[in-house]
Amino acid sequence: MNVQKRTVITGRGAVSTAGCELTEIRKKLLSGWVPPLANVFTMSDGLQSVPNYYPLPDRCWEPPPNVNTRDPFTATSAAAAAAALRDAGLEPNSARLALVFGSIFGPATATHAYLERLCRRGPVGLSPSQFLASIISMPAGWLSIYFGIRGAISVVSGVHPLEVARLWIATGRENAVVLVASETLSPAILEAMVPFGEADQHDCVWPILSQGSVALVVEAEDHARARHARSWATVLSMTSIPVAAPSKNPWSMSREMAEGNIRDAVASAGPPSKVDAICSCANGLSRIDSEEAAALENVFASPAPTIKPKVTFGELLGASGLASLFSATIMIQELHASGRSDNPRVLVNDYEPLGQFSTVVIERGQAVP
Amino acid sequence: MRRVGITGVGAVTPFGCGIGHLDRALREGRSALAEAKTFSVEGLRASKVGEIGDAILAETPFDANNQRCLGLAVLAANEALDEAGIQDLRSRRTCLALGTVGEARAAEELMMSATQETALHQMQVRPPAISIAAELVESLDLRARWFTFVNACAAGSNAIATCFDRIRLGESDVGVAGGVEILSRPMQAGFNSLHALAPNRCRPFDINREGTQLGEAAAFVVLESMAQARDRGRAVIAELTGYGMSADAFHPTRSDPEGLGPQVAMREALRDANLEPEMVDYVNAHGTATFLNDLIELKAIQAVFGERSRNIPISASKSQLGHAAHACGALECVVSILALKGQYLPPTLNLETPLAGFEGFDFVRDPGRCAKLRHVMTNSFAFGGFNISLILSQSPRLQ
Numbered sequence: 001m002n003v004q005k006r007t008v009i010t011g012r013g014a015v016s017t018a019g020c021e022l023t024e025i026r027k028k029l030l031s032g033w034v035p036p037l038a039n040v041f042t043m044s045d046g047l048q049s050v051p052n053y054y055p056l057p058d059r060c061w062e063p064p065p066n067v068n069t070r071d072p073f074t075a076t077s078a079a080a081a082a083a084a085l086r087d088a089g090l091e092p093n094s095a096r097l098a099l100v101f102g103s104i105f106g107p108a109t110a111t112h113a114y115l116e117r118l119c120r121r122g123p124v125g126l127s128p129s130q131f132l133a134s135i136i137s138m139p140a141g142w143l144s145i146y147f148g149i150r151g152a153i154s155v156v157s158g159v160h161p162l163e164v165a166r167l168w169i170a171t172g173r174e175n176a177v178v179l180v181a182s183e184t185l186s187p188a189i190l191e192a193m194v195p196f197g198e199a200d201q202h203d204c205v206w207p208i209l210s211q212g213s214v215a216l217v218v219e220a221e222d223h224a225r226a227r228h229a230r231s232w233a234t235v236l237s238m239t240s241i242p243v244a245a246p247s248k249n250p251w252s253m254s255r256e257m258a259e260g261n262i263r264d265a266v267a268s269a270g271p272p273s274k275v276d277a278i279c280s281c282a283n284g285l286s287r288i289d290s291e292e293a294a295a296l297e298n299v300f301a302s303p304a305p306t307i308k309p310k311v312t313f314g315e316l317l318g319a320s321g322l323a324s325l326f327s328a329t330i331m332i333q334e335l336h337a338s339g340r341s342d343n344p345r346v347l348v349n350d351y352e353p354l355g356q357f358s359t360v361v362i363e364r365g366q367a368v369p
Numbered sequence: 370m371r372r373v374g375i376t377g378v379g380a381v382t383p384f385g386c387g388i389g390h391l392d393r394a395l396r397e398g399r400s401a402l403a404e405a406k407t408f409s410v411e412g413l414r415a416s417k418v419g420e421i422g423d424a425i426l427a428e429t430p431f432d433a434n435n436q437r438c439l440g441l442a443v444l445a446a447n448e449a450l451d452e453a454g455i456q457d458l459r460s461r462r463t464c465l466a467l468g469t470v471g472e473a474r475a476a477e478e479l480m481m482s483a484t485q486e487t488a489l490h491q492m493q494v495r496p497p498a499i500s501i502a503a504e505l506v507e508s509l510d511l512r513a514r515w516f517t518f519v520n521a522c523a524a525g526s527n528a529i530a531t532c533f534d535r536i537r538l539g540e541s542d543v544g545v546a547g548g549v550e551i552l553s554r555p556m557q558a559g560f561n562s563l564h565a566l567a568p569n570r571c572r573p574f575d576i577n578r579e580g581t582q583l584g585e586a587a588a589f590v591v592l593e594s595m596a597q598a599r600d601r602g603r604a605v606i607a608e609l610t611g612y613g614m615s616a617d618a619f620h621p622t623r624s625d626p627e628g629l630g631p632q633v634a635m636r637e638a639l640r641d642a643n644l645e646p647e648m649v650d651y652v653n654a655h656g657t658a659t660f661l662n663d664l665i666e667l668k669a670i671q672a673v674f675g676e677r678s679r680n681i682p683i684s685a686s687k688s689q690l691g692h693a694a695h696a697c698g699a700l701e702c703v704v705s706i707l708a709l710k711g712q713y714l715p716p717t718l719n720l721e722t723p724l725a726g727f728e729g730f731d732f733v734r735d736p737g738r739c740a741k742l743r744h745v746m747t748n749s750f751a752f753g754g755f756n757i758s759l760i761l762s763q764s765p766r767l768q
Contacts, residue, residue, distance in 0.1 A: 123412045123558040131559035137520045141753025144616040152614035153755045155520040158499030167534040240514050354503040
């Protein structure tokens with residue numbers, strides 16, 4: 001193989017705090033809509049200090065008919081993937097597809113149920129299905145079955161799924177990759193985040209955690225063109241770097257490192273060196289938000305319009321990178337439709353807990369021939 | 370794209386800390402599988418595992434329970450980096466890729482000693498997999514772009530393949546890739562619920578096989594471009610020439626009866642490495658010793674290699690080391706590298722009567738044997754239907 005192909009985004013789907021329909025999500029995202037807080041978990045005594053979170057709207061998603069799972073993690077992932085494939089005009093089972101699935105905590109509800117069953121009653125009588133449902137990679141397996149995905153599959157944790165898909169496309173290994181990222185919450189996950197809150201004199205501030213699934217279809221540019229697919233955006237560059245010392249605090253960031261990463265992404269994207277909009281990774285913690293803002297200010301002489309997807313989607317942890325990229329494609333549409341730019345270019349920052357900071361630069365996709 | 374060589378390997382296995390221990394045990398055909406000592410197997414059908422003694426971590430800063438996964442990974446990765454002779458990693462564009470699901474051992478201790486509520490709580494909030502890669506980056510003093518793969522038995526190979534791609538594309542100068550897996554009661558209980566564990570012997574490809582036995586290990590390789598290795602004056606131990614990946618899209622725990630998914634992975638690996646099937650000299654099989662998987666893997670090998678399949682030496686290292694799940698792909702990659710380097714074939718232990726229909730295959734039984742090896746394939750097939758095959762080739766210097 002001796003190829004380096006460009007990646008384009010051709011399909012989008014989401015099951016999010018802002019709903020499941022693209023029009024509704026777009027409206028809420030661009031208006032800076034904030035979801036209502038909730039905490040429906042029954043907390044034990046030790047969990048009283050856990051912050052609230054953003055829940056998903058009641059059953060706004062509809063998984064494809066052949067998806068027979070009650071696990072919300074897999075069901076919402078399948079619903080988002082189905083929407084993205086539909087948007088890309090790709091039929092399940094019809095062509096070779098690949099999948100990169102991302103999550104930090106995986107199917108938390110099923111894992112909780114398995115461990116609780118094992119802990120309380122021992123291994124005798126444990127059901128195989130309970131064990132399988134608790135495995136972090138199993139939802140990706142189910143998705144491959146539901147959608148007839150027979151190409152490469154990777155399941156990543158705390159890594160932007162585009163990182164892996166981009167390599168497959170660049171080397172010519174795959175032509176079409178479904179990216180899915182998902183998080184659900186459990187009391188234990190919420191509690192695990194407590195030590196990383198931010199002291200603010202009398203109170204503590206946490207990033208408001210959230211639930212949801214986001215899916216994008218990415219393709220090799222020539223593949224998308226050959227099948228006359230609509231391209232929402234072309235990926236011009238992607239750079240990533242660890243920006244924190246993880247043992248000290250998983251929610252911290254070095255301005256200098258972030259700045260270097262953003263500069264690299266902008267330079268790799270090619271001229272012009274300006275961008276028309278920015279999707280920020282701001283999640284409400286000042287030690288991340290202020291560092292990112294300062295880094296952006298140092299890179300760009302005049303500030304570009306900025307949206308903060310986490311205001312609307314919440315902190316989606318392992319799914320936040322895809323949620324930001326999803327949001328950036330909406331920004332591109334908006335900038336183009338409003339006539340502010342013929343060929344809008346958007347810079348997308350993502351911060352994964354423990355300090356992986358990535359920057360993606362995307363541009364409006366070329367018109368369908 | 371650039372050619373990629375392996376310039377360092379490291380492993381911590383039940384045979385000991387270091388490649389030397391593993392190499393000797395493979396050549397001598399020893400088994401590491403024995404009664405579990407460090408966690409409770411109460412109520413489980415099978416109690417034999419490939420366990421790493423706590424003493425290995427005793428002289429390290431890592432706690433044998435709370436930081437078992439990290440400690441093993443640091444030892445193995447450091448060994449690989451030492452062999453590669455790379456000291457100035459902070460100034461290089463480094464990629465760290467790891468297959469793991471992280472620590473669970475601390476929770477095991479609690480399950481045995483504390484209240485159920487405390488144990489359950491600890492198990493749920495144990496550090497997620499990504500924390501291992503993040504801590505590893507810090508322990509090794511890297512400024513690496515890191516990847517964590519959690520696709521079960523394919524994770525370690527996936528990690529190696531990712532560094533391979535980044536170096537091929539010129540995006541990284543050095544790749545540190547591998548896997549780490551530790552034994553735990555929840556994992557053992559899960560495999561027990563699937564009736565996938567052998568109470569007596571792990572005997573891949575045997576007609577009387579009764580299941581697999583789990584193991585723990587950390588295994589790492591250092592990858593860099595062949596040109597960079599040459600410029601640094603470092604010996605390339607083996608060349609990573611290609612890989613193939615596929616999904617079954619069939620069933621959560623088994624391939625379709627003909628092994629179509631594994632066939633695709635193996636064929637793509639051959640194509641990626643620009644090899645014909647008759648050029649492969651040895652297959653280090655996934656070989657779990659479970660009832661269906663062994664049969665399906667052999668059918669897939671037969672379909673891909675045709676007539677040649679009867680003459681390719683095949684062995685399954687899980688009979689010696691146990692099934693190291695997220696680390697097994699990396700571990701068996703290291704085994705394949707040792708085979709290439711030493712020009713020997715490690716054996717499949719406990720293989721007495723091969724599976725019906727495959728009696729004429731060249732299963733490498735105990736003891737292993739010397740062989741002329743130029744190209745080796747190693748397979749990893751995971752729950753969820755994830756398949757990956759790597760191809761390693763003899764270092765050009767040695768050919």
